[in-house]
Amino acid sequence: EAGVAQSPRYKIIEKRQSVAFWCNPISGHATLYWYQQILGQGPKLLIQFQNNGVVDDSQLPKDRFSAERLKGVDSTLKIQPAKLEDSAVYLCASSARVGWSTDTQYFGPGTRLTVL
Amino acid sequence: AQSVTQPDIHITVSEGASLELRCNYSYGATPYLFWYVQSPGQGLQLLLKYFSGDTLVQGIKGFEAEFKRSQSSFNLRKPSVHWSDAAEYFCAVGAGSGGYNKLIFGAGTRLAVHP
Numbered sequence: 001e002a003g004v005a006q007s008p009r010y011k012i013i014e015k016r017q018s019v020a021f022w023c024n025p026i027s028g029h030a031t032l033y034w035y036q037q038i039l040g041q042g043p044k045l046l047i048q049f050q051n052n053g054v055v056d057d058s059q060l061p062k063d064r065f066s067a068e069r070l071k072g073v074d075s076t077l078k079i080q081p082a083k084l085e086d087s088a089v090y091l092c093a094s095s096a097r098v099g100w101s102t103d104t105q106y107f108g109p110g111t112r113l114t115v116l
Numbered sequence: 117a118q119s120v121t122q123p124d125i126h127i128t129v130s131e132g133a134s135l136e137l138r139c140n141y142s143y144g145a146t147p148y149l150f151w152y153v154q155s156p157g158q159g160l161q162l163l164l165k166y167f168s169g170d171t172l173v174q175g176i177k178g179f180e181a182e183f184k185r186s187q188s189s190f191n192l193r194k195p196s197v198h199w200s201d202a203a204e205y206f207c208a209v210g211a212g213s214g215g216y217n218k219l220i221f222g223a224g225t226r227l228a229v230h231p
Contacts, residue, residue, distance in 0.1 A: 042223050101210045
């Protein structure tokens with residue numbers, strides 16, 4: 001079974017530029033998550049989709065971050081414009097069912113973003 | 117508010133020695149608890165999880181964890197560490213209501229293994 005795929009793996013941009021990350025979850029997984037992991041910290045949830053609907057985006061900086069999950073499969077996370085403090089690893093995860101707290105979340109390898 | 121504390125930022129052990137990584141949580145209801153491992157350049161991999169029942173949980177790679185409600189702890193243990201266990205370990209609590217869930221992670225413990 002293929003895991004969660006993310007691209008690109010690394011990205012370096014100047015501040016105020018825009019950037020987009022892509023995630024392809026495990027086939028058939030209903031729930032998709034984007035986490036931000038700043039160096040020296042644990043991952044922090046940015047947004048959660050159930051199928052193609054957003055169920056939690058309380059920690060997403062909506063003035064600069066946006067995300068979508070078209071057709072309930074792939075997802076993109078965009079930052080526009082980027083700030084220095086956005087430098088982090090962006091992790092995508094998926095889980096099989098909707099609304100089950102006991103379901104395992106499977107993580108992709110992440111995209112390491114450096115903002116100069 | 118829900119939170120997870122991992123008191124040890126960095127731990128070094130010798131290969132073959134035993135290991136215990138500490139995790140304390142704050143959560144109002146019965147917690148769902150997880151341990152993940154992250155190797156350099158890799159995503160997080162689930163080691164084990166606890167929902168209910170037996171408080172001693174067995175996981176992959178020879179790891180186990182014990183849930184102690186009275187101490188709000190979920191410590192990870194391994195009787196004999198291998199060099200390949202060097203990685204960062206994250207404890208997490210599953211939180212959420214109304215049909216959705218999220219993981220709240222601790223800051224992680226970085227494990228180094230001496231040969």
